[in-house]
Amino acid sequence: MNKTANQMLVIFGASGDLTARKLVPAIFNLYKGKHLPENFIVLGASRSNMSDEEFRQKVVHESSYLKDRVKAGHEDFIKAFSDKLFYEDLGQEYDTDYSSISKRIKALNEKYNTEDNFIFYFSTPPNLYEVIAKNLSDQGLNDETKGWKRLIVEKPFGYSLDTAKELNKGLQKYFNESQIYRIDHYLGKETVQNLLVTRFSNSIFEPLWNRNYIHHVEITNAESVGVEKRGGYYDKSGALRDMFQNHLLQIISFIVMEPPIDASAEEIRNEKVKALKSLRIMKNKKTLEKNTIRGQYLASEIDGKHVKGYREEDDVHPQSMTETYAAIKFYVDNWRWKDVPFYVRTAKRMPTKVTEVVIHFESPHHQIFKNSDMNNKDNKLIIRIQPDEGIMIKFGVKVPGQGFKVERANLDFYYSSLSEINVMEAYERLLLDAMQGDATLYARADEVEAAWSFVDPILNYWEKGTDVRTYGYSAGVWGPKNGDDLIEGSMGWRNPGEHMADDPGFCVIS
Numbered sequence: 001m002n003k004t005a006n007q008m009l010v011i012f013g014a015s016g017d018l019t020a021r022k023l024v025p026a027i028f029n030l031y032k033g034k035h036l037p038e039n040f041i042v043l044g045a046s047r048s049n050m051s052d053e054e055f056r057q058k059v060v061h062e063s064s065y066l067k068d069r070v071k072a073g074h075e076d077f078i079k080a081f082s083d084k085l086f087y088e089d090l091g092q093e094y095d096t097d098y099s100s101i102s103k104r105i106k107a108l109n110e111k112y113n114t115e116d117n118f119i120f121y122f123s124t125p126p127n128l129y130e131v132i133a134k135n136l137s138d139q140g141l142n143d144e145t146k147g148w149k150r151l152i153v154e155k156p157f158g159y160s161l162d163t164a165k166e167l168n169k170g171l172q173k174y175f176n177e178s179q180i181y182r183i184d185h186y187l188g189k190e191t192v193q194n195l196l197v198t199r200f201s202n203s204i205f206e207p208l209w210n211r212n213y214i215h216h217v218e219i220t221n222a223e224s225v226g227v228e229k230r231g232g233y234y235d236k237s238g239a240l241r242d243m244f245q246n247h248l249l250q251i252i253s254f255i256v257m258e259p260p261i262d263a264s265a266e267e268i269r270n271e272k273v274k275a276l277k278s279l280r281i282m283k284n285k286k287t288l289e290k291n292t293i294r295g296q297y298l299a300s301e302i303d304g305k306h307v308k309g310y311r312e313e314d315d316v317h318p319q320s321m322t323e324t325y326a327a328i329k330f331y332v333d334n335w336r337w338k339d340v341p342f343y344v345r346t347a348k349r350m351p352t353k354v355t356e357v358v359i360h361f362e363s364p365h366h367q368i369f370k371n372s373d374m375n376n377k378d379n380k381l382i383i384r385i386q387p388d389e390g391i392m393i394k395f396g397v398k399v400p401g402q403g404f405k406v407e408r409a410n411l412d413f414y415y416s417s418l419s420e421i422n423v424m425e426a427y428e429r430l431l432l433d434a435m436q437g438d439a440t441l442y443a444r445a446d447e448v449e450a451a452w453s454f455v456d457p458i459l460n461y462w463e464k465g466t467d468v469r470t471y472g473y474s475a476g477v478w479g480p481k482n483g484d485d486l487i488e489g490s491m492g493w494r495n496p497g498e499h500m501a502d503d504p505g506f507c508v509i510s
């Protein structure tokens, strides 16, 4: 295991939702699991006026996870942890003058001996990222002569290709690329990382991982919740920016990439960039029209309860065309994947929360069991990202008895069977990696730009096209019918259930 140096984590945006809901619980778990170095402190910063003690109470109070720990009688443990938390009010100089926070950082560094190793976590509105980087640099807090300095930057990383480029340039004016860690929490998920291990540590999959044996690839990312309290943010973003440009393209790059020469951050990221650059960009209207579908959830009844339509959600424009459902068909222009279609969909207010990748293999070139119940494309590899995490292979077996009746069978592996292993939550894993200087699971500048290059033409078409439809779907179904039609013929989406083994077969449209 890598050694974690003594250090200080400075969080900008510490009074916000992400800090309380994800960051502090993740740091707490690292503390609980004894992953933090001996000298480790957190300094939260934002414009709200709070003392250290008020900040400690706030984050415990706002994190249901930490509150439950207190209720369960672990008060002393939580108290010992919260003694490591400090707070600095940036006041109204939050965008111009960092002299007082700089003094505080230096004083805490002296007192707690964090050895001039600082991580600056940007969890503010993204328009402040460059401003914060500049102010840190003005105070010499990018200087690595003594100790290292790293930035962790939250999503969204840009709003388009141009804005992502601007942001990259803006940050790189003050920090080297090797100091910048762009976080994508899907890369912190065990099952996403396991995509690499499944592919590159088994000789049984890689020989089949190409156009000769794979018929098509399907990815579903579904959430049963709506936009919840984030209507204001989401209405300017939509499903394509919120999930596809980042999380799903990261998963896609793991599926598409060539084997890296080793597992180092640079080699893996070099291959991911090549993979993203090989996605065929949809240039003309006809292609975009045929291969991209957007939808928006409508009011519905689920389990006897009224569920709001997207346009009735707080902070959403009543005539909003923003998509809460996006389904895209695309191809990858390289030797391995030529002519293999990829079907990817992401949406809110689906019947269940699930993310999975399904690799559909070609059928045997010559079918000898003519009476088989097996459909042509029934050899599948299902990689279940969440929930019920695991891997399943679907294949045909002989039904005992006369003749050759073939039925589907499953070979499966469930992460839950590794019960003795404590699987780290995504933010926990990613924070620990950054603390140890491992950028493998963080996105590099060119990776982010390659992802935007693919997404930009779709967004432009959706946002500027005059006759682009947003199809309605009732909350609680698998999206609009047009999305189902994207997969040609009788194949359909898998429409998975809560459990990996649930296989409702071919698509039924509610």
Ligand SMILES: NC(=O)C1=CN([C@@H]2O[C@H](COP(=O)(O)OP(=O)(O)OC[C@H]3O[C@@H](n4cnc5c(N)ncnc54)[C@H](OP(=O)(O)O)[C@@H]3O)[C@@H](O)[C@H]2O)C=CC1
Pocket: 012, 013, 014, 015, 016, 017, 018, 019, 046, 047, 048, 049, 094, 122, 123, 124, 125, 126, 128, 154, 155, 156
């Ligand atoms: N919440 C989530 O689940 C996720 C959030 N993110 C990203 O993380 C970042 C933070 O998100 P989240 O915590 O939800 O956001 P919040 O709106 O809850 O918090 C924003 C934080 O930034 C501070 N801030 C500093 N300057 C400004 C300013 N000029 N205007 C407004 N706020 C300011 C706010 O505190 P104060 O007003 O005291 O200064 C607050 O601490 C965003 O970039 C978001 O996209 C990414 C993934 C998930």
Ligand SMILES: O=C1O[C@H](COP(=O)(O)O)[C@@H](O)[C@H](O)[C@H]1O
Pocket: 185, 223, 242, 243
């Ligand atoms: O980044 C985001 O991810 C969540 C879904 O994350 P998951 O780990 O629960 O799958 C999504 O709800 C949110 O809209 C998006 O901003």
